[in-house]
Amino acid sequence: MTEINKNPNLLEDALRNALRREDAPEGFALRVLARALPQASAAQEAQRASWLSIFSQPLLRWSAVAAVTICLVIGGIYYRNLQRQRAEGEAAKQQLMLALRIAGSKLQLAKEKVNEINTSRPEPQPQNRSPRSRS
Amino acid sequence: MVFSIAHHFLTDAPSAEELAQDVFLQLHATLPTLKSEEHVKFWLRKVTAHRCIDYQRRRKLPQVSLDEAPEPMSPAQSSDPLVARRLQQFVASLPEKPRLIVILRYQEDMLPEDIATVLAMPVATVKSYLQRSLALLREKVTRTMGEVTI
Numbered sequence: 001m002t003e004i005n006k007n008p009n010l011l012e013d014a015l016r017n018a019l020r021r022e023d024a025p026e027g028f029a030l031r032v033l034a035r036a037l038p039q040a041s042a043a044q045e046a047q048r049a050s051w052l053s054i055f056s057q058p059l060l061r062w063s064a065v066a067a068v069t070i071c072l073v074i075g076g077i078y079y080r081n082l083q084r085q086r087a088e089g090e091a092a093k094q095q096l097m098l099a100l101r102i103a104g105s106k107l108q109l110a111k112e113k114v115n116e117i118n119t120s121r122p123e124p125q126p127q128n129r130s131p132r133s134r135s
Numbered sequence: 136m137v138f139s140i141a142h143h144f145l146t147d148a149p150s151a152e153e154l155a156q157d158v159f160l161q162l163h164a165t166l167p168t169l170k171s172e173e174h175v176k177f178w179l180r181k182v183t184a185h186r187c188i189d190y191q192r193r194r195k196l197p198q199v200s201l202d203e204a205p206e207p208m209s210p211a212q213s214s215d216p217l218v219a220r221r222l223q224q225f226v227a228s229l230p231e232k233p234r235l236i237v238i239l240r241y242q243e244d245m246l247p248e249d250i251a252t253v254l255a256m257p258v259a260t261v262k263s264y265l266q267r268s269l270a271l272l273r274e275k276v277t278r279t280m281g282e283v284t285i
């Protein structure tokens with residue numbers, strides 16, 4: 001029989017026995033998960049809110065509104081200019097086509113006239129050669 | 136491990152569970168920064184140890200001193216669960232840091248060097264706390280339990 005209060009090793013063994021690991025209560029993991037899930041979604045919400053929180057300051061909010069308005073106005077003007085240029089281009093194209101058609105018909109007319117003149121003119125007769133030129 | 140350290144330190148199961156849940160929630164947030172299983176184990180012991188001390192200070196849990204611990208009716212055997220229970224009470228009556236060191240030494244079977252790393256204190260201090268705690272516990276066992284035999 002050995003007394004634990006006199007033998008250091010036995011006291012240490014008794015402490016190991018008294019302080020051996022205990023299992024967590026039943027359902028512990030589920031309770032941790034139940035707490036973790038709302039925290040995870042709250043963290044996501046906070047991250048999203050931190051993005052939007054920059055608009056909580058009036059100066060930044062109005063700056064953002066002004067920037068969006070300016071972008072819309074500039075975009076509108078650019079779009080209208082683009083539309084106008086397209087319309088002008090289309091009109092110029094139509095005019096060019098018309099001009100080409102007119103020019104084509106005029107050319108055809110002129111060609112017909114030239115042909116008509118050529119057919120109505122008599123054939124030129126060949127001339128005699130001089131004797132001087134022969135010697 | 137986490138619940139067990141907290142339970143032996145706080146001697147209160149609901150408080151130990153609350154603390155353990157807090158530790159695991161913190162682990163959930165910190166996990167990406169931990170590199171290996173050993174690192175996780177080290178981190179859990181360290182955070183649990185510090186949270187135990189913080190929790191005790193915040194809640195001001197009643198601490199029974201060695202002298203106030205009730206005397207047993209008769210000498211008991213060390214294999215007796217009652218002896219283990221009394222030893223747990225004696226450990227719970229130790230001051231914060233020595234108590235944590237004894238729990239890490241005999242529950243987690245950690246070496247004084249490892250305990251010193253976890254608690255960020257010199258190894259000599261850990262050894263000194265351990266020796267004094269063992270002497271105190273031995274004295275208490277002698278005084279309150281008489282001849283405990285195995």
